[in-house]
Amino acid sequence: MSVPLHPDSRYIKALLDNDNRGISDIYARFSARIERFVCTNSGSADDARDVFQEALLAIAQQARRPGFVLTCPFEAYLYLVCRGKWFNELKRRKRSTVTISDTERFNDTEQADALADTVLVEEARNKLFRLFFDRLSEGCRALLKLSWTGLSMQEVSDNLGVTYGYARKRKSECIAQLTEWIQASPEFSSLK
Amino acid sequence: MATELYTKIEDYLDDALDDQERQAFEAEVRTDPALAQQLAVVRETRQRLITQWANEPAETALLETLQKIGSEHFKSGAGSGQAGAGGRLFRLAPGWWAAAAAVVATLIAAWFFLRPPSNERLYAQYGAFPEADFTVRGDSPATNDLSAAEAAFNRKDYAEALSLLQAYLTGHPDDAQARLHAGLCHLELKQYPDATAIFSEIGGSNNVWADEANWFLALTYLRQDKRTDCARILKLIPQSSGRYEQAAELLSQI
Numbered sequence: 001m002s003v004p005l006h007p008d009s010r011y012i013k014a015l016l017d018n019d020n021r022g023i024s025d026i027y028a029r030f031s032a033r034i035e036r037f038v039c040t041n042s043g044s045a046d047d048a049r050d051v052f053q054e055a056l057l058a059i060a061q062q063a064r065r066p067g068f069v070l071t072c073p074f075e076a077y078l079y080l081v082c083r084g085k086w087f088n089e090l091k092r093r094k095r096s097t098v099t100i101s102d103t104e105r106f107n108d109t110e111q112a113d114a115l116a117d118t119v120l121v122e123e124a125r126n127k128l129f130r131l132f133f134d135r136l137s138e139g140c141r142a143l144l145k146l147s148w149t150g151l152s153m154q155e156v157s158d159n160l161g162v163t164y165g166y167a168r169k170r171k172s173e174c175i176a177q178l179t180e181w182i183q184a185s186p187e188f189s190s191l192k
Numbered sequence: 193m194a195t196e197l198y199t200k201i202e203d204y205l206d207d208a209l210d211d212q213e214r215q216a217f218e219a220e221v222r223t224d225p226a227l228a229q230q231l232a233v234v235r236e237t238r239q240r241l242i243t244q245w246a247n248e249p250a251e252t253a254l255l256e257t258l259q260k261i262g263s264e265h266f267k268s269g270a271g272s273g274q275a276g277a278g279g280r281l282f283r284l285a286p287g288w289w290a291a292a293a294a295v296v297a298t299l300i301a302a303w304f305f306l307r308p309p310s311n312e313r314l315y316a317q318y319g320a321f322p323e324a325d326f327t328v329r330g331d332s333p334a335t336n337d338l339s340a341a342e343a344a345f346n347r348k349d350y351a352e353a354l355s356l357l358q359a360y361l362t363g364h365p366d367d368a369q370a371r372l373h374a375g376l377c378h379l380e381l382k383q384y385p386d387a388t389a390i391f392s393e394i395g396g397s398n399n400v401w402a403d404e405a406n407w408f409l410a411l412t413y414l415r416q417d418k419r420t421d422c423a424r425i426l427k428l429i430p431q432s433s434g435r436y437e438q439a440a441e442l443l444s445q446i
Binding site for chain 1: 197255257366
């Protein structure tokens with residue numbers, strides 16, 4: 001049985017379609033509350049703008065995954081994502097214990113909590129993998145990107161002007177380096 | 193773990209093993225937890241990066257929309273702390289003149305230290321060359337030149353590296369990686385027209401080295417105090433490039 005679409009799925013659709021009018025509606029309805037939350041918790045209006053923007057980007061990223069369905073009110077979901085992001089930012093800035101004062105109350109937030117947690121963990125995990133990929137040499141990055149975006153190893157070796165055997169060997173070395181870095185990172189185990 | 197194993201994992205994930213090899217590999221995965229773990233990590237790495245690359249155009253477009261709309265809905269902190277009623281004059285008590293002079297002196301000192309960075313200072317900050325990584329590409333006499341060029345480049349002997357690269361390039365004019373490094377040698381030796389010609393050619397192509405060439409073309413302009421050209425080239429570096437963040441950062445400083 002399929003899960004019924006929540007009426008607020010229109011906001012998700014607006015983000016996925018990059019629909020100006022729909023996105024303006026999201027800002028008009030919800031930005032003031034997020035600004036109040038951030039400003040109540042040691043932040044500024046500029047911080048609130050950044051948190052709001054990053055939360056919408058993270059939600060859109062999550063919503064692009066196959067099978068994503070919004071099962072809760074969008075406002076609670078957005079608030080909890082912003083809350084998690086601002087909590088992380090405060091921790092980053094102060095590097096000590098951080099307490100948050102909530103400025104909004106929602107009923108039955110179990111589903112919104114679960115969705116928001118998934119968004120935050122998935123985004124952080126994506127960033128972790130990307131961070132280590134970007135640390136590879138330019139040659140490794142080019143080789144892996146060409147290979148993983150659909151080219152055969154013969155096409156990859158032709159494109160890079162190297163022998164087929166060299167390209168295969170080098171690709172394995174690059175993957176070995178990348179996965180070693182990723183697994184050695186503490187976040188690899190903690191972000192799950 | 194031996195690198196050959198990653199070749200096997202990649203072949204498995206690329207569906208490039210025949211039935212017998214695939215079944216043998218899957219049997220091995222079932223009995224070897226370490227192999228199963230590596231397979232899971234490589235699979236996750238591929239999935240996450242492939243998805244990110246595929247979504248980049250949509251994310252960039254969405255980010256532009258959010259930036260535009262966001263600035264209309266949030267009150268910027270720029271207006272805070274402004275003076276109230278305007279136009280009122282006030283007198284400084286005599287003892288305050290010294291304090292005011294000290295403030296002015298501090299501001300001048302601050303301006304001196306915070307003024308826009310000079311070209312060479314910025315170049316030193318951003319102009320770190322990647323290590324040459326040509327390695328061996330089959331056996332040929334040119335391999336010796338290339339290996340020697342790699343060693344010379346990595347010990348920062350750019351004149352020697354350039355000479356060896358030029359010898360190699362006479363037989364391999366299409367090797368973009370070698371040409372890029374020849375360009376880097378020209379740049380370091382302050383032979384700007386040669387560096388510009390090489391980086392422009394690679395940067396304007398569809399070659400995988402295009403973004404890297406554009407980054408160093410921008411630095412070539414920066415070093416000559418051609419900031420408009422530098423900014424123009426930095427804007428060509430796409431978000432998908434590993435140089436994007438540096439390019440955006442440098443762009444904000446020139």
